[in-house]
Amino acid sequence: xxxxxxxxxxxxxxxxxxxxxxxxxxxxxxxxxxxxxxxxxxxxxxxxxxxxxxxxxxxxxxxxxxxxxxxxxxxxxxxxxxxxxxxxxxxxxxxxxxxxxxxxxxxxxxxxxxxxxxxxxxxxxxxxxxxxxxxxxxxxxxxxxxxxxxxxxxxxxxxxxxxxxxxxxxxxxxxxxxxxxxxxxxxxxxxxxxxxxxxxxxxxxxxxxxxxxxxxxxxxxxxxxxxxxxxxxxxxxxxxxxxxxxxxxxxxxxxxxxxxxxxxxxxxxxxxxxxxxxxxxxxxxxxxxxxxxxxxxxx
Amino acid sequence: xxxxxxxxxxxxxxxxxxxxxxxxxxxxxxxxxxxxxxxxxxxxxxxxxxxxxxxxxxxxxxxxxxxxxxxxxxxxxxxxxxxxxxxxxxxxxxxxxxxxxxxxxxxxxxxxxxxxxxxxxxxxxxxxxxxxxxxxxxxxxxxxxxxxxxxxxxxxxxxxxxxxxxxxxxxxxxxxxxxxxxxxxxxxxxxxxxxxxxxxxxxxxxxxxxxxxxxxxxxxxxxxxxxxxxxxxxxxxxxxxxxxxxxxxxxxxxxxxxxxxxxxxxxxxxxx
Numbered sequence: 001x002x003x004x005x006x007x008x009x010x011x012x013x014x015x016x017x018x019x020x021x022x023x024x025x026x027x028x029x030x031x032x033x034x035x036x037x038x039x040x041x042x043x044x045x046x047x048x049x050x051x052x053x054x055x056x057x058x059x060x061x062x063x064x065x066x067x068x069x070x071x072x073x074x075x076x077x078x079x080x081x082x083x084x085x086x087x088x089x090x091x092x093x094x095x096x097x098x099x100x101x102x103x104x105x106x107x108x109x110x111x112x113x114x115x116x117x118x119x120x121x122x123x124x125x126x127x128x129x130x131x132x133x134x135x136x137x138x139x140x141x142x143x144x145x146x147x148x149x150x151x152x153x154x155x156x157x158x159x160x161x162x163x164x165x166x167x168x169x170x171x172x173x174x175x176x177x178x179x180x181x182x183x184x185x186x187x188x189x190x191x192x193x194x195x196x197x198x199x200x201x202x203x204x205x206x207x208x209x210x211x212x213x214x215x216x217x218x219x220x221x222x223x224x225x226x227x228x229x230x231x232x233x234x235x236x237x238x239x240x241x242x243x244x245x246x247x248x249x250x251x252x253x254x255x256x257x258x259x260x261x262x263x264x265x266x267x268x269x270x271x272x273x274x275x276x277x278x279x280x281x282x283x284x285x286x287x288x289x290x291x292x293x294x295x296x297x298x299x
Numbered sequence: 300x301x302x303x304x305x306x307x308x309x310x311x312x313x314x315x316x317x318x319x320x321x322x323x324x325x326x327x328x329x330x331x332x333x334x335x336x337x338x339x340x341x342x343x344x345x346x347x348x349x350x351x352x353x354x355x356x357x358x359x360x361x362x363x364x365x366x367x368x369x370x371x372x373x374x375x376x377x378x379x380x381x382x383x384x385x386x387x388x389x390x391x392x393x394x395x396x397x398x399x400x401x402x403x404x405x406x407x408x409x410x411x412x413x414x415x416x417x418x419x420x421x422x423x424x425x426x427x428x429x430x431x432x433x434x435x436x437x438x439x440x441x442x443x444x445x446x447x448x449x450x451x452x453x454x455x456x457x458x459x460x461x462x463x464x465x466x467x468x469x470x471x472x473x474x475x476x477x478x479x480x481x482x483x484x485x486x487x488x489x490x491x492x493x494x495x496x497x498x499x500x501x502x503x504x505x506x507x508x509x510x511x512x513x514x515x516x517x518x519x520x521x522x523x524x525x526x527x528x529x530x531x532x533x534x535x536x537x538x539x540x541x542x543x544x545x546x547x548x549x550x551x552x553x554x555x556x557x558x559x560x561x562x563x564x565x566x567x568x569x570x571x
Contacts, residue, residue: 100476101564111311121480122315128478129318130311139473139567143337153477155330158320184337200477 040256040270044075046111047208047240048097053106055092066092068263069106076207079231079241081250084260091212093260094244098131098210099123110208128157132201132239134230136213138193140185146172146196147181153203171199175229191222198230202237209234211243215250224249322483331490341463342495345547348459349499350506352452353543357507358514359445360535364528365515366427369420370434372526376417416522423519453546460492460550464558471558472566484559485552492551493544500543504536 055067066089074080074097084090095101096108099115107114110130118126127133132153140149150168155161172181175195185193194214201209211230215223231253234241243250251257252271259266322330335342424430471484515523558566 095564098476099563100567101562113312113315118312118315122312124475124478124480125315125318125321126311127476129315131476133476135473135567139469139476141470141473143334148333152474155326156322156474156478156483158322161326204478 034268036270036273037268041073041075044078046073046109047076048074048242049109050074050093050097051107051109053093053096053103053108055089055096055101056104065263067096067103070260070263070265071106072258072265074208074240074242077238077240078255079234079253080243081254081257082242082244082260083246083251083257084266085246088260089263090244090260092263094210094212094242097208097242098133099127100133128153129204130206130208132203132206132209134194134197134201134209134211134214136216138185138190138197138217140193140196140200142185145182145184146177146188146192146199149185149196150200150203153200157204167203168199171202172196174233175199189222190218191226194218194222194226195229198226198233202233202239205237206239208240208242211241211245213245213247214243215245215247220249223247227253321480324486327483327486328490331487331494334487335491335494342491345459345463346495346499346502348452348455349496349543349547350503352449352456352546353500353503353539354507354510355448355452355503356542357504357535357539358511360531360538361508361511361528362514364531364535365511365519365523365526366424366429366434368526368528369519369522370424370431372522373417373420373424373431374435376413376420379413420519420522423522427518456546457550460495460547461554464488464551464554468558468561468566471561472563472568475561475563475566481559485555488551488555488558489548492547492555496544496547497540499547500540503543504539507539 050070050072053067053070054065057064057066068089070089070093072093082090082094092101096103099108099110102116107116109115110126113126115123115126133139140146141152144152147165147168150171151159151161151164154164154167159167169178169181172178172195175198177192177195177199180188180192180196185196188196197214201211209230214230215226218226227247227250230241233239243254245251255271257269257271259268421431424434471479474484512523512527515527517523519526
C-alpha cells in the first residue's frame, strides 16, 4: 500500500480498520462541518444517503477494503461527480448507490428506503422506477434496436407497448437520434450508443441517474457532447445525476465533486471552488493514478 | 445534516409496494421470440443439438419397432400357414362348392405368398445381422451403446443451453439494472429454451422418421413400408417432443437460475 501525506492516513488505518468505531471515522471526515458545505446543503432534500458504508472483498487470503466507512448525502437535483483514480473505491461506491452491489456494512438509503434491506422484487422495482443507469460500455441490449432498448425499462415497468414506443421515439429525438430508431447497437457509433443509453436512462422519469464513466470509451469531442446532452436533459427534468468519472470535462458541469481515495472520501469540492483549483487537480491526478488499490490487509 | 426525506409525496417504500405493474407474460414471450429471431444463427446451433438428439431417439424407437414388427410378422405368417393347412382339411366339406373352390384358390395363393414373405423376411433379418428370435426378445446387445449415445446427446444439449445463457450474463446484468425481477429473467430463458427444445424436437422427429424409414426400406425392402409401426408412431413422436423440450429446459434452467440470482455488479463484470 502507498501512503499519502493527507489527513486520513493515520497509523491505525492499515491494520484494524473494520473494528474502528463509527465515531472515530466520523471525526476523521475531512469535510465535516465545513461552512460552505453546510451552506450548500441548506434547504436541499436528500435523495441518497450513504451511511457509514464499508465494502470488503476477499481475494484469495487477502481482505480488500474497497470502501472504508464512507458517509455521504446526495441532494435532490444536484449533479454530483465522484472522482478518483482506478482502484480508489470509486466504482464500488458508485455501485452501492445504484444498488448494483450490496455493502458489507452500513446502509444506502434511497429517499426513505434502505436498499439492501428491500426484498429483491422491490429492489428491481426501485431500480426500474427511480434510477436510470448509464454505463461506460453503454450496455445496450445487442439484439434490440435503439427504440426497443429505450422501451425496455418502460415495458419492464408494465407500460403499454404503443405508448412506450411513442415515448422512446420522443426521447431518442431529444438526444438527436430520431433517424436511428430502428438501428441496432452494432450499427451505431459509440457516441450514438451512449445517447441511446441516456434516452434509456430517462425512460421511466427516474429521480436519480447514475452515470459510470459515461465518456470513458469516447473521444474528447463526442464525450463533451454526451456530457452536454446528459446535463441539459437532467437539468430540464430536475434529475439528480451521480457520475463516476476521471474526465475533467465532467467537472465543469458538476455542482459538487467528491474525491475518493483508498476507499475513503478524500475531499468534497463545490463548483465555484473547482474553477480555481482545476489546474491543480490536473497536475495531481497522474500521481494518484499510480497509487493502486485501496487498503490491503493480510489476515 | 438533513434527514432523508421523500422526494415525492408519500413514502417511497409504500409507493413501491403498491405499484404492482410489471412485464406481462405475453410481452415476455414476444421479447423471447424477438431475441431468438435476431440470434437466429446462434439459436440454430443450440437447436441443432436438440435436433440430433431427438432424431437419434426417434430413429432408435422406430427402427427397433420395424425390426420387431418384421420378426413378429414372420412368426405370425408361419403360424397362419400352419393353421391354414389344418383349416383346409376341416372346413372344405361344409362350404358351398363354388365358395370352397374360390376360398381354396385364394388360400393357395395366400399360402405361397405368405411362405415367400416369411422366408424373405427371415433372410432380410439375417442379412441385417439379427434373427427372428433376437429381434423379438428385444434385449438388444447394444442397449448400453444407445444409452451412452443418448447421454452424450443430453450433455451436448445442456452444454449448448449453458453456453447460450452464460454468454448473456452481461445482458442479464443490464436487464436487472433496468428493473427486471429474478423471475422474469428465469422465465425469459425458460420460454426461449422450451421453444428451442420444441422446434428442435419437431425437426428431430421428422429427421429421425425419414432416416428410420429410409433405413427400413433399404434393410427390409417393401416390408419396411408394410410393417411400419403406425400404432407406435404417436407414442414415439409424443415422447420425442417431451424429451426434447425437457432436455432444453432442464439444460437452461440451472444457468438461468444462477444468472437470475446474480448480483447485477457480478453479472455486469463478466466479459462479453
